[in-house]
Amino acid sequence: PENIGIRAMDVYFPRKYVDQVELEKHDGVSTGKYTIGLGQEKMSFCDDREDIVSICMTVVSTFMKKFKLDYKNIGRLEVGTETIIDKSKSTKTFLMSLFKESGNFSIEGIDTTNACYGGTSALFNACQWVDSRAWDGRLALVVCGDIAVYASGNARPSGGAGVACMLVGPNAPLVLEFPFRGTFMEHVYDFYKPDLSSEFPTVDGPLSVVSYIRALDFAYRAYIDKIELAGVVNPSLLSLDYLVFHSPYTKQVVKAFARLIYNDFLRNPSDSQFADVPREFFNESRESSYTNKVLEKTFINISKPLFEKMTAPSLYLAKNIGNMYTASVFFGLASLLSASKPSELLGRRIGMFSYGSGSAASFYSFKVVGDISQIVKNLDLEARINDRICVSPNQFEEIMSHRENTHNSVAYKPVGDVSELFPETYYLESIDSMYRREYKQV
Ligand code: ACO
Numbered sequence: 485p486e487n488i489g490i491r492a493m494d495v496y497f498p499r500k501y502v503d504q505v506e507l508e509k510h511d512g513v514s515t516g517k518y519t520i521g522l523g524q525e526k527m528s529f530c531d532d533r534e535d536i537v538s539i540c541m542t543v544v545s546t547f548m549k550k551f552k553l554d555y556k557n558i559g560r561l562e563v564g565t566e567t568i569i570d571k572s573k574s575t576k577t578f579l580m581s582l583f584k585e586s587g588n589f590s591i592e593g594i595d596t597t598n599a600c601y602g603g604t605s606a607l608f609n610a611c612q613w614v615d616s617r618a619w620d621g622r623l624a625l626v627v628c629g630d631i632a633v634y635a636s637g638n639a640r641p642s643g644g645a646g647v648a649c650m651l652v653g654p655n656a657p658l659v660l661e662f663p664f665r666g667t668f669m670e671h672v673y674d675f676y677k678p679d680l681s682s683e684f685p686t687v688d689g690p691l692s693v694v695s696y697i698r699a700l701d702f703a704y705r706a707y708i709d710k711i712e713l714a715g716v717v718n719p720s721l722l723s724l725d726y727l728v729f730h731s732p733y734t735k736q737v738v739k740a741f742a743r744l745i746y747n748d749f750l751r752n753p754s755d756s757q758f759a760d761v762p763r764e765f766f767n768e769s770r771e772s773s774y775t776n777k778v779l780e781k782t783f784i785n786i787s788k789p790l791f792e793k794m795t796a797p798s799l800y801l802a803k804n805i806g807n808m809y810t811a812s813v814f815f816g817l818a819s820l821l822s823a824s825k826p827s828e829l830l831g832r833r834i835g836m837f838s839y840g841s842g843s844a845a846s847f848y849s850f851k852v853v854g855d856i857s858q859i860v861k862n863l864d865l866e867a868r869i870n871d872r873i874c875v876s877p878n879q880f881e882e883i884m885s886h887r888e889n890t891h892n893s894v895a896y897k898p899v900g901d902v903s904e905l906f907p908e909t910y911y912l913e914s915i916d917s918m919y920r921r922e923y924k925q926v
Contacts, residue, residue: 485654488614488662489850491623492551492859495818496543497646497805498534499906500873501526502880507641510877518641523734523799527806528645528872530631531883531900532890533911536567537578538923539647540627541910544582545925547625547649550862555586559622560652562593562610564602564810566677566840567630569921578921579627593624599675600730601840603628603648603810608846610652611660623653630809633884635684642733644806648814657854658817658834663714666706666847668699675841683891692841694774696736697743699845700837701770704747707835707847720748720755724849725832727795728816730839731802740837741791742783746773749783757786797823804869813838817850822865826857873904894919902926 504518504525518524530539540563548555563576574595583591593609596602603626610624629647634640674692677685712719721727721744729737746765749758753766765779773779800819808815813836820834829852839845875883883900890896896915905911905926913922 485614487655487659488611489656489660490650490658491653491656492651494547495648495815497528498530500875501528502875507877525803530645532887532898533900535912536565536575538910538912540575543647543649555583556588557622558625559620560593560613560624561591562606562626563595564606564628565630566597566599566809598844599840599842600809601838601844604838604846623651626650628810632807632809633683639687642807644808646805646808646811648811657856658850659853661849664710664849666703668702669844672843695843696839699839699843700740703845703847704744724835726820727835728798729837730813732807734799734802741795742787745787746783818863821856822860822863826855
């Protein structure tokens with residue numbers, strides 16, 4: 485099969501959000517801490533009517549309908565998520581209920597978990613299945629998403645929620661460049677979820693930020709080495725046209741982009757764009773470079789024009805929704821596609837950086853070889869973003885503490901108002917005395 489990659493995609497995000505300006509006031513932090521310091525405008529969240537299963541059901545059912553796809557024609561379904569409600573039963577098996585009517589029970593693939601990275605691994609698996617001798621000619625679905633919630637405190641405004649669904653197969657307009665992939669994995673305790681009774685992660689914020697950048701350095705260099713091996717002369721950021729990053733909050737992406745320019749400087753310090761860069765940065769040890777604020781600022785300034793062109797368009801959903809862990813990088817892709825004229829994208833290369841704490845990261849790329857206008861039309865992002873419900877910080881906190889108190893409940897009836905969900909949303913109807921969840925659709 486030729487041109488394996490993403491044939492279609494859609495996203496789902498909850499209808500309720502809290503405004504970050506309001507949240508700054510409510511939390512009594514300095515003005516600009518969340519909006520400028522983190523670069524966030526709005527944060528999506530779910531009440532007790534939605535869980536990881538319901539949001540995945542919503543995105544799969546609306547995706548199949550919008551793109552007029554036949555459930556019988558799916559031969560693989562992969563789920564990437566770190567929102568775990570069951571230590572054994574996968575989210576994938578819940579999604580099989582959507583396939584029941586079609587009679588299609590022959591679908592390989594299962595859940596993949598490691599922080600925000602599971603979606604990327606699921607996508608690689610699906611593409612590699614199509615490329616393998618195990619492929620039976622049908623298409624694959626990759627579903628990834630999370631409900632990203634933090635305990636109240638400084639990490640809380642970096643939450644969010646969302647889920648993406650992608651159709652993978654041959655003859656795709658967004659072709660995965662198989663050989664061009666740089667991966668970096670190591671053991672680190674930066675963000676993890678050891679308390680199985682809680683929805684919240686245990687986070688070492690400053691360490692997570694450095695781990696992200698460390699993984700980016702290594703994955704990017706490995707990617708650049710691969711494209712050089714394939715014949716690209718003098719490879720650098722300019723060998724790509726767009727760059728999409730995992731976005732825990734958009735300020736981190738500004739720093740990540742600048743870090744790539746710094747890596748290009750280390751590779752080729754005599755390049756004219758670096759004429760004014762202090763030479764001492766070249767001799768700085770990698771370890772101390774992570775916390776050198778002057779270095780960071782210098783490269784943020786140099787990178788501004790390129791950042792605006794290559795990456796800013798991919799941050800629309802991230803700014804308006806927040807982090808969605810495994811789905812974040814794909815929401816970035818959806819934003820980029822929606823912000824560009826399909827004809828401008830044709831022939832372009834889109835770099836992707838996926839980071840999951842713990843840690844696992846890959847830098848890889850897509851080549852746009854076909855028309856993506858139908859995807860953009862179906863995504864309809866701006867209209868959907870503007871059709872949301874703004875909730876006050878007080879109400880947001882009430883909903884969050886109710887979620888916290890009822891997490892892992894048995895024989896439970898959710899109380900959230902179903903009329904406030906988007907049309908056709910799946911929601912949790914009840915949990916019975918054997919923890920069995922029942923879902924309904926608006
Ligand atoms: N106006 C403008 N900027 C401000 C203001 C203000 N009023 N107040 C603070 N800032 C800036 C700070 O100077 C700082 O900037 P810098 O990053 O350039 O140094 C930035 O806002 C963050 O403020 P801090 O006080 O350093 O950190 P904070 O206590 O707000 O915590 C953190 C930020 C660590 C990211 C926290 O939100 C967190 O732990 N989030 C979860 C972990 C996370 O997202 N990690 C990222 C990678 S891993 C993953 O994806 C989960």
